[in-house]
Amino acid sequence: MIEKKSPALFEQIEEMMEWLASFGKTNNNGVTRKLYSKDWLSAQEAIEKQMKEIGLHPFYDDVGNLFGRLAGQQENASTILTGSHIDTVIDGGKYDGAYGVIAGLIAVQYLYEHYGSPIKNIEVVSLCEEEGSRFPMTYWGSGNITGIKSFEDVHHLKDSKGIPFIEAMHQAGFGKGNHQPPKRNDLDCFIELHIEQGEVLEREEKSIGIVSHIVGQRRYNITVTGESNHAGTTPMAWRKDAMYSTAELIQVLMQKAKETSTDLVVTVGQISLEPNVSNVIPRKATFSIDIRHSQEIVLSKFCEDVFKEFQLIVNRHQTQLHIHNWMNEKPVKMCEKLNKISESILRREQIPFKRMTSGAGHDSQVFGPFCSTSLLFVPSQNGISHSPYEFTRTEDLEKGIQLLIKVLYELAY
């Protein structure tokens, strides 16, 4: 096997991260590559060229996912897929998505140069879209490959400038049947290398995160309705104060979250009051709740318990409660067999790793129910992501790629 640290690999990673970040570079030293934009297309074309140079056969599917295939020797071989997404949030970082694509290219190049053709096919994928930063649509790339999304889901969508999704897709050269249909039936597994976008690995001084689950997410809008009244002339006992009720709801919500499980995370990120005047008792409070955990049963039980308690609290305050659930994504289990392969490699190489869940969403959650899927993390400095300040040390990027090389070798050779 390859050496633990490789000066050549280190240099290649630094170079390729800068190279890909140059497509859609912003004035803030960030990156903006929105689906089907000019910068997005230039990036895909540059990756296509790179794939050719390292001996892969590049091809697109009809939604713009780009694949680089290293054909296996086995007849009717199934395919090991690795990669991530090429699109970014607006003024995002260099690593989110891009790292997984570059890692795939470098790993497969290395394997091909050192070991020639594999037994199974290996493909590196540059998924067209994951972030939803141009159109209100996420996981468009992986959703098409796995068959859970189709043109019907986007016919009505427009971007912020009013350009229809279909028109943007056509302008980029996709959606017209010039490429193969995106749905795949030959995938053996999907392996995604990604930055953590959290601080866990850095704080715990681990080099790799092996993801067991991508958490389920529930999002709610909660409305508490009371009664507006004069702040000076209404005794406390007679009030139906939407803000006071809400403070108690949030307090109980957070308290229960901490008691339930260290893996449960709950966030109240938005709040508004009506009429929102300092000397008027608020008649209405609206706030958001974001709840995430890796076990559906924990999510269900938590929500059930909390909302029961919510009702008791508003009854006590003589206010009304309305709960609107607008997102309900189930947790997705990653493939334990694949995770075991990574684990045994990391143990052998004595690289510190952590079994963990992913609190953020990734293409892997779309692949998870479709084929064996493994999501592997490298540390994010200070947990910063979706920002030009997103950063991972090249040493850490390299450890991820070294692992990917070994995992692909075990699976495909």
Next chain:
Amino acid sequence: MIEKKSPALFEQIEEMMEWLASFGKTNNNGVTRKLYSKDWLSAQEAIEKQMKEIGLHPFYDDVGNLFGRLAGQQENASTILTGSHIDTVIDGGKYDGAYGVIAGLIAVQYLYEHYGSPIKNIEVVSLCEEEGSRFPMTYWGSGNITGIKSFEDVHHLKDSKGIPFIEAMHQAGFGKGNHQPPKRNDLDCFIELHIEQGEVLEREEKSIGIVSHIVGQRRYNITVTGESNHAGTTPMAWRKDAMYSTAELIQVLMQKAKETSTDLVVTVGQISLEPNVSNVIPRKATFSIDIRHSQEIVLSKFCEDVFKEFQLIVNRHQTQLHIHNWMNEKPVKMCEKLNKISESILRREQIPFKRMTSGAGHDSQVFGPFCSTSLLFVPSQNGISHSPYEFTRTEDLEKGIQLLIKVLYELAY
């Protein structure tokens, strides 16, 4: 003395309330009379005319306060002043302020008709401004009479259309020295009849509120600063969540308010979060606190205790606290001697009354430290005020005026 119920009085009250409400009547059946506006001027001129008709000598001071004088027989007699303000909030009700002016006119007319000239002077005042609804300036009328306000306080002020205060005053015919200087040195006492703007009298089935204190008010803006982070990838234990801290602060604030005194009222009417996104832990929460009580020592002690506890809470959450106090109005005591006169009249007449504090601000709080002052309330239906739905039954208005007649009789005859 006059009869308990008078059909003639009842009719006169109904008629005069409608008459005054016709100046600045809105499409919503509300009233808008902003300081120095056309409608405001028409109202003052109509009251001036009415004063003349009932035998009073009308005169303005140089800021536009209108007085109707019934001269006393005593040489160098001091003056008993009664009335309230003529200006309104935007689309306000018919009663706030206006009732006190009309009550004065009706009471003095009655007294003059029945008992002729008093011993002391009685004046009815239609104060030019109390609400601060045109310019950011409240109690302009009473503030000038008592000498705590002057032109220097308004030189820099403009209304929402950019019209300077001084220009508006000049256009209405005031501020040019054509009338007497507003500061008075001959006032014996001030008696203000006003609607309660709360529900206490109605709920407790009392006809009259005798105000012992106008509460002190403190207003604060509280800023809690934490750290923005990803709602999915940041474990609860590592968060510096400005919203969670704030929920605990508000909860403790309200709990302590209820424990401290039934007369203490505390309101959180405004709140905002940054960045206010459902899947981002808020880095900053800003909220208002409005605290009112009739005893300065209770206010001080409460604020001291609560803010000490606030500090402990933010320390626990690893967030930062900033407390900005932008209003600090001391409680004002009304004249107990005057209150005793009202009380003995009401006992004698067997009219149910309540000794109470005023949670809202009134011109009486400006007169309070300057001369003997009495503030008397009549019930407000459902406590609604500053709205076209503001309503007090004529029966209740009449009881207030009957009381005013008797109080003025005792003081001036």
